[in-house]
Amino acid sequence: MNDEIIELLKDMVVNGESIPAKLLFYNGHGESYITFQEEDADESLSGDDQLLGFVTYYDIDVYTRANLNAIVDEVKHRMVVQGDWVWQVARSSQMMFDPTTGYYHQTLSFAKERMNLEWQK
Amino acid sequence: MAHFKADFGADTLKEMQRVHRDADQIFGAMTRAGAECVAANTKKNCPVPGLESHVKISRTYKTPSDGGIATKVYFSGYMPFKGGRKKFVRRGRAGGQKYETTEGVPAAFVAQATEYGTTERVTDQGEDRGVIQKRPFFRKSFKKHEIEQAMLDAQTKESGGIL
Numbered sequence: 001m002n003d004e005i006i007e008l009l010k011d012m013v014v015n016g017e018s019i020p021a022k023l024l025f026y027n028g029h030g031e032s033y034i035t036f037q038e039e040d041a042d043e044s045l046s047g048d049d050q051l052l053g054f055v056t057y058y059d060i061d062v063y064t065r066a067n068l069n070a071i072v073d074e075v076k077h078r079m080v081v082q083g084d085w086v087w088q089v090a091r092s093s094q095m096m097f098d099p100t101t102g103y104y105h106q107t108l109s110f111a112k113e114r115m116n117l118e119w120q121k
Numbered sequence: 122m123a124h125f126k127a128d129f130g131a132d133t134l135k136e137m138q139r140v141h142r143d144a145d146q147i148f149g150a151m152t153r154a155g156a157e158c159v160a161a162n163t164k165k166n167c168p169v170p171g172l173e174s175h176v177k178i179s180r181t182y183k184t185p186s187d188g189g190i191a192t193k194v195y196f197s198g199y200m201p202f203k204g205g206r207k208k209f210v211r212r213g214r215a216g217g218q219k220y221e222t223t224e225g226v227p228a229a230f231v232a233q234a235t236e237y238g239t240t241e242r243v244t245d246q247g248e249d250r251g252v253i254q255k256r257p258f259f260r261k262s263f264k265k266h267e268i269e270q271a272m273l274d275a276q277t278k279e280s281g282g283i284l
Contacts, residue, residue, distance in 0.1 A: 025254075039257045042265070059257065063240060091260050093237045099211075103240040109260075 001114075005036050005058060008083045014071050019064075032064035032071060039091070039109065053115045057091060060108045068095060068104040075108060085110040140280050147279040148190045149181040154275035155268040156192040162262035163194065169235055171200055175228035196232045199225030232259060 002023055009021035012034075020026065021034040037059055045053035060079070062071050079085040091109030098105065140147065156178050164173040179193040202209060202225055210221040238255030276284050 037255075040261050057260075059255070061238065061255070093233075096233075096237065098240045098242075100242055101240045105237070105240060107237045107255075 001038070001056065001058070001112075002036075004083065005060075005079075008078045009034060009036070009060075009075070012071075012074060012078070014074050015067060017066060019071060019074075021060075026063075030065065032062075032066055034063070034071075034075065035061045044113065045115075053113060055111050055113050057088065057109055057111050058085075060110065061105065062108065063103050063105050065102050065104065068106060072106055072108065079108075079110050083112075085112050136281060136283055140283050143279075145183065145190060147276060147284070149192070150279045151272040151275045152190055152192040153178070153181050154271040156194050158264075158268050158271040159194045159262050162264060162267070163259055166258040166262050168256045168258055169231060172196070172228060172231055172235070175200070175232075196227075196229040198228050200228055200231055201225050236260070 012019040019032050026033040039059045040057040042055045088109040093107035096105045163176050167173040175196050175198050177197045181192045234253045236259050239253040242250040
């Protein structure tokens with residue numbers, strides 16, 4: 001699942017700026033960046049005492065000193081249109097601003113139903 | 122022509138009238154039961170020591186715009202400063218306002234920083250206080266099936282078993 005998100009968010013360029021996307025943590029110096037991580041998983045389908053399917057929720061955190069909305073729109077487009085993820089409005093955050101670093105930050109939550117568990121293969 | 126006639130007892134009709142009359146109260150009790158479920162989960166999942174005592178449940182209210190009935194779960198009050206400090210001062214940037222407080226750190230601010238994380242924090246004195254790594258706990262506390270069950274139980278109880 002992490003590989004899928006890396007694939008979806010790779011080579012992102014917004015307003016001429018390249019936006020790197022990393023799992024959990026990005027060690028940068030002032031540029032725009034994206035981090036992502038699994039946030040939650042909800043059991044949705046069980047049978048024969050086994051979990052058959054579940055919904056997984058991923059947080060995509062966008063950090064920028066430039067135009068936050070443009071990057072957010074690009075992330076939504078890639079995740080929803082290209083990746084078939086569902087944007088979770090209620091799980092996403094409002095726009096945030098850190099005055100000490102000048103970074104705008106927004107957490108976007110996306111969900112996807114998973115039926116084939118990797119560890120069952 | 123075949124027809125069907127059913128008679129309700131007077132007691133049943135009275136009960137149905139009561140449910141109709143007390144609908145707001147029943148819906149209110151349902152939202153409160155759901156909120157209590159979320160508040161209990163939030164306190165259980167809370168990763169910051171002391172923050173759980175700031176989880177509160179609002180009164181049940183009706184929104185005037187759409188007539189909806191709601192009960193909210195929220196964070197209230199202030200947490201003590203770290204390191205025994207008594208005061209926080211942030212000098213204003215050029216054209217900005219100076220901000221100082223002796224109240225402590227708002228619990229809602231701590232909750233948000235924990236839920237969504239922060240960027241690098243540096244104090245006015247130049248002290249680097251690092252990044253708060255996000256640890257989502259609030260959104261995880263909204264378990265749909267648990268909330269629905271709590272609300273349905275409250276509905277049955279408040280309606281006297283009619284609903």
